[in-house]
Amino acid sequence: MREFIPPATRFVDLPDGFPMKRGGTLHGARIGYQTYGRPSPARDVVLILTGLSADAHPASHADDPKPGWWESMLGPGKPIDTDRWYVICVNSLGSCKGSTGPASIDPRTGEPYRLGFPDIAIEDIADAAAHTVRALGFERLACVIGASMGGMSALSLLARHGIARNHINISGAVHSSPFSIAIRSLQREAVRCDPHWNQGRYDAERYPRHGMLLARKLGMATYRSAQEWESRFGRARLTRERPAEDDPFGPEFEVEGYLDFHARRFLEGFDPNSYLYLSRSIDRFDLGESCGGTAEAALAGLRLDRALVMGVETDILFPVRQQRQIAEGLAAGGTDVRFLPMESPQGHDAFLVDTDRFGPPIAKFLSSV
Amino acid sequence: MREFIPPATRFVDLPDGFPMKRGGTLHGARIGYQTYGRPSPARDVVLILTGLSADAHPASHADDPKPGWWESMLGPGKPIDTDRWYVICVNSLGSCKGSTGPASIDPRTGEPYRLGFPDIAIEDIADAAAHTVRALGFERLACVIGASMGGMSALSLLARHGIARNHINISGAVHSSPFSIAIRSLQREAVRCDPHWNQGRYDAERYPRHGMLLARKLGMATYRSAQEWESRFGRARLTRERPAEDDPFGPEFEVEGYLDFHARRFLEGFDPNSYLYLSRSIDRFDLGESCGGTAEAALAGLRLDRALVMGVETDILFPVRQQRQIAEGLAAGGTDVRFLPMESPQGHDAFLVDTDRFGPPIAKFLSSV
Numbered sequence: 184m185r186e187f188i189p190p191a192t193r194f195v196d197l198p199d200g201f202p203m204k205r206g207g208t209l210h211g212a213r214i215g216y217q218t219y220g221r222p223s224p225a226r227d228v229v230l231i232l233t234g235l236s237a238d239a240h241p242a243s244h245a246d247d248p249k250p251g252w253w254e255s256m257l258g259p260g261k262p263i264d265t266d267r268w269y270v271i272c273v274n275s276l277g278s279c280k281g282s283t284g285p286a287s288i289d290p291r292t293g294e295p296y297r298l299g300f301p302d303i304a305i306e307d308i309a310d311a312a313a314h315t316v317r318a319l320g321f322e323r324l325a326c327v328i329g330a331s332m333g334g335m336s337a338l339s340l341l342a343r344h345g346i347a348r349n350h351i352n353i354s355g356a357v358h359s360s361p362f363s364i365a366i367r368s369l370q371r372e373a374v375r376c377d378p379h380w381n382q383g384r385y386d387a388e389r390y391p392r393h394g395m396l397l398a399r400k401l402g403m404a405t406y407r408s409a410q411e412w413e414s415r416f417g418r419a420r421l422t423r424e425r426p427a428e429d430d431p432f433g434p435e436f437e438v439e440g441y442l443d444f445h446a447r448r449f450l451e452g453f454d455p456n457s458y459l460y461l462s463r464s465i466d467r468f469d470l471g472e473s474c475g476g477t478a479e480a481a482l483a484g485l486r487l488d489r490a491l492v493m494g495v496e497t498d499i500l501f502p503v504r505q506q507r508q509i510a511e512g513l514a515a516g517g518t519d520v521r522f523l524p525m526e527s528p529q530g531h532d533a534f535l536v537d538t539d540r541f542g543p544p545i546a547k548f549l550s551s552v
Numbered sequence: 553m554r555e556f557i558p559p560a561t562r563f564v565d566l567p568d569g570f571p572m573k574r575g576g577t578l579h580g581a582r583i584g585y586q587t588y589g590r591p592s593p594a595r596d597v598v599l600i601l602t603g604l605s606a607d608a609h610p611a612s613h614a615d616d617p618k619p620g621w622w623e624s625m626l627g628p629g630k631p632i633d634t635d636r637w638y639v640i641c642v643n644s645l646g647s648c649k650g651s652t653g654p655a656s657i658d659p660r661t662g663e664p665y666r667l668g669f670p671d672i673a674i675e676d677i678a679d680a681a682a683h684t685v686r687a688l689g690f691e692r693l694a695c696v697i698g699a700s701m702g703g704m705s706a707l708s709l710l711a712r713h714g715i716a717r718n719h720i721n722i723s724g725a726v727h728s729s730p731f732s733i734a735i736r737s738l739q740r741e742a743v744r745c746d747p748h749w750n751q752g753r754y755d756a757e758r759y760p761r762h763g764m765l766l767a768r769k770l771g772m773a774t775y776r777s778a779q780e781w782e783s784r785f786g787r788a789r790l791t792r793e794r795p796a797e798d799d800p801f802g803p804e805f806e807v808e809g810y811l812d813f814h815a816r817r818f819l820e821g822f823d824p825n826s827y828l829y830l831s832r833s834i835d836r837f838d839l840g841e842s843c844g845g846t847a848e849a850a851l852a853g854l855r856l857d858r859a860l861v862m863g864v865e866t867d868i869l870f871p872v873r874q875q876r877q878i879a880e881g882l883a884a885g886g887t888d889v890r891f892l893p894m895e896s897p898q899g900h901d902a903f904l905v906d907t908d909r910f911g912p913p914i915a916k917f918l919s920s921v
Contacts, residue, residue, distance in 0.1 A: 298800060361785040361807035362778035368808045369770055371801050376762040378747060393745040401738055401770065409731035409868065416730040418838065431667060432740050432828055436835065438730035439737045459801050466805065469787065499778065499868070 187452050189240035191217050191247035192274070192281040195318040197311060204310075207301025211290040214315045215239050215274040215281020219257060220265035227325035229263060229549070230316055230347065231272040232308075232340070234331035235461045236453060238280035239272045255538040262538075262546035263328070271319065275336065276311040277303040277461050279454035285383070286454040298383040303460045305332070305468040309339035313346060322346065326552060328545075330354055330534050331501065332461070335468050338509070341485045342474050349552040350490045350513075351545060353534045354498055356505035357470040357478040357512070363500045364466045366405050370398035371462055374455050383456045391455050398458065399446040408497035408530035412438055482512025489519045491548040493541065496524055498531040521548065556821050558609035560586050560616035561643070561650040564687045566680060573679075576670025580659040583684045584608050584643035584650020588626060589634035596694035598632060598918070599716070600641040601681060601709070603700035604830045605822060607649035608641045624907040631907075631915035632697070640688065644705065645680040646672040646830050648823035654752070655823040667752040672829045674701070674837040678708035682715060691715065695921060697914075699723055699903050700870065701830070704837050707878070710854045711843050718921040719859045719882075720914060722903045723867055725874035726839040726847040726881070732869045733835045735774050739767035740831055743824050752825045760824050767827065768815040777866035777899035781807055851881025858888045860917040862910065865893055867900040890917065 192215040201209040217239045220226055231241060231253075241253035242261075257263045263270060274281040277300070285300040292299075316324065324347040329337025334355015341347060359367075377394025379385050419437040434440050474481035490513050494506030503524045510522035527533035527540050534541050561584040570578040586608045589595055600610060600622075610622035611630075626632045632639060643650040646669070654669040661668075685693065693716040698706025703724015710716060728736075746763025748754050788806040803809050843850035859882050863875030872893045879891035894909050896902035903910050 358787060360778055361781035361787070361805065362773070364787075364805050365769075365773045365781070365807050365811060368803065368805075368811075369766060369773065372766050372769070373742065373745075375801055376742075376766060377745065397738060397741055397745060400734075400741070404731070404734045404738065409729060409871065412730035412734070418727060418730070418733075432744055432832060434737065436730065436733050436737075438734050442734060442737075463801060502778065 187238070187279045187454070188215060188281045189217070189238050189247055189249070191244045192239050193217065194281065195315045197283070197314055201311070203301040204304040204306045205302040209283060209301065212276070212283035212287075214276060214283075214311050216315055217241075217244060217272050218319075219244065219270040219272075220268060222269045226267065226269040228316070228321050229268040229270045230312065230324050230327045231257075231263075231270060232312060232327065232329040232333035232336040233272065233275060234333055235275075235458075235465065236449065237333075238278070239274040241272050252535060256542060256545065262542040263549065264546070268325065268549070271316060273312045273315050275308045275332070275461065277308065277457060277464070279457040280452075282311070284454065285456035285460055297456055300456070300460065303464050305335045305339050305464050306343065306473055308336045308464070309343055312336065312340055313344040316346065323348070325349060326351060326549065328353070331531065332465050334501075335465065335470075338470050338482075338485075339468070339473060341487065342470065342481055345486055348488045349548075350485075350487050351493070351548060352490065352506065352509055353493045353541070354495060354501045354506065354531055355509060356501045357482065357508060358468060358472075359466050360502065360505070363405075366401065366500065367462045367466055370401050371459050373397040373401065374459060380455060385455065392450065395450050395453070395455055395458070396443070396446045399449045400442040403442055403445060405500045406530060406532040408499070408528055410497060411528040411530065414528070416441065478508065479512045479515065482509060483516030485513060485516060485518065487513065487518040489521075489548070489552055491521050491523065491544060493523045493525060493534070493544065495527045495530060495533045497528055498533070500531045556607070556648045556823070557584060557650045558586070558607050558616055558618070560613045561608050562586065563650065564684045566652070566683055570680070570683075572670040573673040573675045574671040578652060578670065581645070581652035581656075583645060583652075583680050584647075585684055586610075586613060586641050588613065588639040588641075589637060591638045595636065595638040597685070597690045598637040598639045599681065599685060599693050599696045600626075600632075600639065601677075601696065601698040601702035601705040602641065602644060603702055604644075604827075604834065605818065606702075607647070608643040610641050621904060625911060625914065631911040632918065633915070637694065637918070640685060642681045642684050644677045644701070644830065646677065646826060646833070648826040649821075651680070653823065654825035654829055666825055669825070669829065672833050674704045674708050674833050675712060675842055677705045677833070678712055681705065681709055682713040685715065692717070694718060695720060695918065697722070700900065701834050703870075704834065704839075707839050707851075707854075708837070708842060710856065711839065711850055714855055717857045718917075719854075719856050720862070720917060721859065721875065721878055722862045722910070723864060723870045723875065723900055724878060725870045726851065726877060727837055727841075728835050729871065729874070732774075735770065735869065736831045736835055739770050740828050742766040742770065743828060749824060754824065761819065764819050764822070764824055764827070765812070765815045768818045769811040772811055772814060774869045775899060775901040777868070777897055779866060780897040780899065783897070785810065847877065848881050848884065851878060852885030854882060854885060854887065856882065856887040858890075858917070858921055860890050860892065860913060862892045862894060862903070862913065864896050864899060864902045866897055867902070869900045
C-alpha cells in the first residue's frame with residue numbers, strides 16, 4: 184500500500200525473526216522513519232514516537248515540502264529546533280505508513296498479512312523504534328518525545344531500553360481507562376460490522392468505507408472537547424436547508440459536517456486492519472503489567488535526568504489525572520519532573536493544534552537538557 | 553409491535569388529523585400511558601415525561617408487578633408518593649412502547665409507517681401529552697416532571713400549554729450541545745449503516761441488529777461517566793482468557809462485556825426507526841427557536857410557581873451548565889427556583905440509579921408544592 188507512505192520516508196530493516204511480545208515473529212519487516220537536521224557532534228538526537236494514525240512526516244522536509252502533522256512544532260528555530268537537534272521520527276510498527284503492518288506482504292505467502300499478522304503490542308512498537316535508532320548509529324538519545332499512543336510507546340521504550348536521558352510525555356498514560364477502552368472498542372466494532380471488512384479480506388472494490396468513517400468520526404468526537412465545539416459550532420446548521428431526500432437522517436448540523444469532512448480525508452490514508460491492530464494495542468498496554476509490578480514501580484524505575492509531562496484538562500480520552508500519575512511516578516524515582524496540566528479547550532488533540540500553549544514549554548525544556 | 557408495550561398501559565386516542573409541527577398529520581393515532589394512585593379531591597396530578605427509550609411503566613403496578621424504570625422513586629411513601637399524588641406517565645409520541653410511532657400501522661395503507669411517518673418534533677410529543685392529560689379530565693397539573701428528553705418535552709409542554717403550576721426538570725436542556733448532537737448522529741449512522749436497516753424496511757428476519765447494538769453501546773458510553781467506570785471496572789478482564797478464535801477483536805475487558813450485555817437487552821425492546829426519529833427530535837429541539845426568541849425569553853415567559861432543576865456534574869451529554877441555564881432562565885421570569893447540581897458519579901443516567909441523591913430533594917420539593 185505504497186500510496187500511504189510519505190515520500191521522504193526512509194527505512195531500516197528489522198532483524199529477521201523479529202520477536203513479537205504476544206507470540207509470532209516477523210520476517211523481512213522494516214520500519215519507516217524520517218530525520219530532520221544533520222547529525223553532528225554539536226547535535227544530540229531527539230526521537231519522536233507518534234499517535235495511532237500519524238506517519239513519520241511531522242514537518243516539511245527538503246525532500247518533501249508537504250506540511251507535516253506537527254509542522255508548527257518542528258523545524259529550524261521552532262520549539263523542537265532542528266538547528267540544535269537531530270530529530271528522528273519513527274512510524275509505528277503495524278502502521279500502514281511505511282513500517283510493516285497487516286497491509287504489508289507476508290514474504291511466506293506473497294499475499295498481504297491481513298489478520299495473519301501477529302498481535303501487535305506497544306512493547307513491539309517500542310522495540311522496533313529502539314532497533315531503528317541503534318541501526319542509525321545512536322546508542323543514547325538526548326530526549327524521547329511521545330504523544331498519545333506515542334506517550335505509551337515512549338514509556339515502554341524507556342522501560343525496556345533506557346536509551347534516553349530526558350523525556351517529554353504529552354497526553355500519554357501508563358494504561359487506558361475503561362472509558363477510552365469502550366470508545367476504541369466501539370470504533371473497532373464499527374469497522375468489523377461493515378460487511379465489506381469481511382474478516383480483514385477487503386480490497387479497493389469492497390472496502391469497509393462506512394465502518395471506517397463511523398469509527399473515525401467516533402474517534403474525533405473524543406479527540407476534541409465539548410467546550411471547543413460549543414464555541415466553534417454551537418447549533419449552526421449546514422447550508423443545505425433540509426436533509427437530502429435520499430438520506431432523511433443525514434447531516435444537518437455543522438458539527439456533523441465537520442466530522443464527515445475530516446473522516447473522509449482520513450479514510451484515504453489508513454488501512455482498516457492496521458487501525459484495528461493499533462487500536463487494540465492501546466487498550467491492552469499496561470506499563471505496570473509489562474514491567475512485572477505496579478505502574479508506580481515501573482515509572483520510579485526509569486532512569487531519566489529530566490522529564491516534561493503535559494496533559495490537557497479537557498481531554499476525555501487520556502484524562503489529565505493519567506499524566507499526573509506519570510509525573511508523580513517519575514518524580515518518585517528521582518527524575519526532575521515538570522508537570523504541566525494545560526487549560527487548552529482542544530482536548531486530546533491540543534498538542535497538534537495549540538502550539539501557542541505547547542510550544543514554549545517544549546522549547547524551554549529542550550533548551551535546558 | 554405489541555411485544556414492546558407494558559401490560560398495564562392504557563390508551564388515549566389523539567384527535568384525527570393530529571397536526572405535526574414539521575408537516576403532516578396523524579390519523580387514528582394513540583398515546584400509551586399508565587397511572588398510579590387514584591384520582592380524588594385530595595390528590596393533585598403529577599405528570600411524568602420520559603427519556604428517549606423509556607416506556608409508560610416507571611414503577612410496578614397492581615396490574616403489572618414488573619419493576620419499572622423508576623421503581624425506587626415512585627410508589628406509596630416513595631419520593632413521588634402515590635398516596636399523595638395521582639401520577640400519570642405518558643409514553644412519548646413516536647415511541648414503540650404503546651404510543652403511535654414509525655412501527656405502528658398506517659391506517660391509510662394497512663402497513664407499518666416506517667419512514668413514511670411524519671417528522672417528530674419534541675413539540676409534537678408535548679402536544680400529545682397535553683391532549684392525553686386533558687382527555688383524562690385534567691386541565692391543570694400540580695407538577696410536570698421530565699428527565700433527559702423528557703426535560704425538553706416538559707419545557708415544551710409548559711411553553712405551549714402552560715398547564716402545570718410546578719416543574720421538576722432533571723438533566724434536561726433547552727437545546728442539544730454539538731457534542732451530544734455528534735454522539736446521537738453517530739448512533740443514527742450506526743443503525744443506518746447496517747445493511748439490514750434497508751431504509752427502514754427491516755423485519756424480524758432481516759433486522760439491523762449490529763447497528764442497533766453499536767448505537768446503544770455508544771449511547772451507554774455517554775450515559776454514565778468515566779469516573780464511575782474507572783472505579784467499577786478499572787482494567788478488569790472478562791473471564792475468557794483470550795479473544796474467541798472467530799472474533800479476534802471481540803470483547804476482552806469487563807467494560808466491553810457490560811456494554812454488550814446491556815445493549816443486547818435493549819435490542820429486544822426498541823424499534824430502530826423509532827430510535828432514529830426520537831434521537832433526531834432531541835438534536836433539533838430548540839426552546840428559544842420554538843418560542844420565536846431566545847431560550848432565556850422562553851424560560852422567563854413560563855408561568856410557574858416553583859421549579860426544581862437538577863443536573864449532574866459528570867453528565868457529558870446534557871452538561872450541568874445546561875440545567876443552570878434553565879434554572880436561571882426560570883428565575884428571571886419570577887419562578888421560585890431551586891437549582892441542584894449533583895455530585896453523582898453516574899453521569900446522565902444518575903436520576904435512574906442514584907435514588908439516595910435524587911430522592912430526598914424530589915420528595916421535599918413535592919411536599920412543599
